[in-house]
Amino acid sequence: MALQRYREQFDHIQRSMPEVPLAMGPDDDGHPLYEKGVVLARSGEEARAVEDTVRAHFTETRGLLPDHVRRDGPDGGRTGVTRIRVGAPDLGDDVVPHALGALRAAEERHGRRLVSRNHVVHIAVNACPGDEPVPIARSAAPNPAAAGTGHDPATAVRVLVVDTGLVHDHHAYPLLAHTTGDTQAAETDGGVLRQYVGHGTFIAGILAAVAPNTDITVRGTLNDAGAVLESEFGARLFEAVEGAGWPDVISLSAGSPAPGLHGLLGLDAFMRELREQRTLLVAAAGNNGSDVPFWPAAYSALPEYADSVVSVGALRSDGEGPACFSNHGRWVRVFAPGERLTSALTGFGTPVPYLYQHSTYDDCRYGFDYSCTCQYPRHTGALSEARESTGGKPDQVMFDGFAQWSGTSFATPVAAGLVAALMTSERERDPRTAGARLLADATHRTDVRGAKVRALRPPTWRPVPVTAPALPA
CATH class of the missing domain: 3.40.50.200 (Peptidase S8/S53 domain)
Structure with missing residues (x-):
């Protein structure tokens, strides 16, 4: 029952961001909202490592061409993060969980987190519903x-x-x-x-x-x-x-x-x-x-x-x-x-x-x-x-x-x-x-x-x- 209002707000936020396809996280994951088909990585060497790892994973497991994985815009400048597009039409609605899974072994080798979802940050009565005035x-x-x-x-x-x-x-x-x-x-x-x-x-x-x-x-x-x-x-x-x-x-x-x-x-x-x-x-x-x-x-x-x-x-x-x-x-x-x-x-x-x-x-x-x-x-x-x-x-x-x-x-x-x-x-x-x-x-x-x-x-x-x-x- 608690998710009903959350889904209502998800639809409301998606309408306000029509150019950004959004996904809703699993019920046991705190209900995060995030951008479909995109992950974030630190700019520079780590972003290149993420690209290479995801490209190799999808090429090997799903037969995709390398250009399905690419930078989505310039490096993050002051924030130091890079958007990396991992989506492709062949992969269905959302491939972010697959990309994250492919990087777990690489993160263990590096001893630190390399990648994350591109979450939607929202006011704390919005997709995190309290009530209305x-x-x-x-x-x-x-x-x-x-x-x-x-x-x-x-x-x-x-x-x-x-x-x-x-x-x-x-x-x-x-x-x-x-x-x-x-x-x-x-x-x-x-x-x-x-x-x-x-x-x-x-x-x-x-x-x-x-x-x-x-x-x-x-x-x-x-x-x-x-x-x-x-x-x-x-x-x-x-x-x-x-x-x-x-x-x-x-x-x-x-x-x-x-x-x-x-x-x-x-x-x-x-x-x-x-x-x-x-x-x-x-x-x-x-x-x-x-x-x-x-x-x-x-x-x-x-x-x-x-x-x-x-x-x-x-x-x-x-x-x-x-x-x-x-x-x-x-x-x-x-x-x-x-x-x-x-x-x-x-x-x-x-x-x-x-x-x-x-x-x-x-x-x-x-x-x-x-x-x-x-x-x-x-x-x-x-x-x-x-x-x-x-x-x-x-x-x-x-x-x-x-x-x-x-x-x-x-x-x-x-x-x-x-x-x-x-x-x-x-x-x-x-x-x-x-x-x-x-x-x-x-x-x-x-x-x-x-x-x-x-x-x-x-x-x-x-x-x-x-x-x-x-x-x-």
């Missing part, structure tokens, strides 16, 4: 509520949000009055709010509430349906940080699942550069309810990145345990509130309609027994097969400023905001020192699949009872 009255208070400290440009902590862009009316929300960055591309389609518009704005609103003394910049790196190929993502991250210099904190609510503890080949160069900076990366653990590592959050489990990356899972709305959708495992370092948070979305100037894209379930799709966002608020979605089979119409709501939303996407800015708030209160200039102290001083623990894990609970966050709320009219 719910309208909240403008008279409601944000949750977490705004902390007491104000904004001082001379001492403000610099936070970069890499996500979808800001909605056009975000400045109407006082906490975002001084937020800068890219605007959201194409907010509506036929007058109806597009899926995941406002995601970056919602995150910025949470950050500003937890840590008002921040200069927040939002980069619309993931404006295209919240998804980008791994081969492009590293370069986009470099562009995001180099526009105005490396920030104190990066809040990143995106990634891709990939088993093992190798990371994403397309991010190697960026992550090595991050390690040499003073910037702290706070990254979402993902929403597949899985222990398969979600990257780049899972870099926090690697010793060389222990001080530069913090991975964040989501607590359920009453704070008494993990949210049903949250990824988990030893690579998730801390949990923070991430279910039914309230922040700015859009519609502050003029209310805007939204059609739900996914239907809720009768039971939690991850098998939990509390009233989670899988079930409530009830709605019928436009992409869901159940709607098509029953002839039901998708539910429509109006957004008028605030929304309630769930996902590790939103636990992430809570944690990033707490790092920034500690920097302000303690006059700490090193974000990594602040991050380490925040984790060391965390007194709360929550039980996650039998393990006691650190839990952060901001002083202005209010627990929300896990009962079935009513969907606003």
Whole structure:
């Protein structure tokens, strides 16, 4: 049952990237999305070794001509990766698993990974589904509520949000009055709010509430349906940080699942550069309810990145345990509130309609027994097969400023905001020192699949009872 929504989102992302044929990974592989017929290798000698090995394998086992395996574009430049096309019409839909299998022996000889899929990196409510936003009255208070400290440009902590862009009316929300960055591309389609518009704005609103003394910049790196190929993502991250210099904190609510503890080949160069900076990366653990590592959050489990990356899972709305959708495992370092948070979305100037894209379930799709966002608020979605089979119409709501939303996407800015708030209160200039102290001083623990894990609970966050709320009219 959990895969239904994932398949709906796969179709949505494929439509947004029509020129890129995509494949969906096996169920036991964390559900990665990746480009068909293409693998990634480090540029130079390793890329040549990959080409030669795959070409020899396919020629010997499938009788293909050598030119079926070729470089697909120039070497990767700053990111240091090369796309290698391994597909051929004779091989059917997707030959990437065959190519990867052919390289296992070569990798063992070299003693390192040589090749990987070209994953789709996506925002952590997208192909890694949390839920969809719910309208909240403008008279409601944000949750977490705004902390007491104000904004001082001379001492403000610099936070970069890499996500979808800001909605056009975000400045109407006082906490975002001084937020800068890219605007959201194409907010509506036929007058109806597009899926995941406002995601970056919602995150910025949470950050500003937890840590008002921040200069927040939002980069619309993931404006295209919240998804980008791994081969492009590293370069986009470099562009995001180099526009105005490396920030104190990066809040990143995106990634891709990939088993093992190798990371994403397309991010190697960026992550090595991050390690040499003073910037702290706070990254979402993902929403597949899985222990398969979600990257780049899972870099926090690697010793060389222990001080530069913090991975964040989501607590359920009453704070008494993990949210049903949250990824988990030893690579998730801390949990923070991430279910039914309230922040700015859009519609502050003029209310805007939204059609739900996914239907809720009768039971939690991850098998939990509390009233989670899988079930409530009830709605019928436009992409869901159940709607098509029953002839039901998708539910429509109006957004008028605030929304309630769930996902590790939103636990992430809570944690990033707490790092920034500690920097302000303690006059700490090193974000990594602040991050380490925040984790060391965390007194709360929550039980996650039998393990006691650190839990952060901001002083202005209010627990929300896990009962079935009513969907606003």
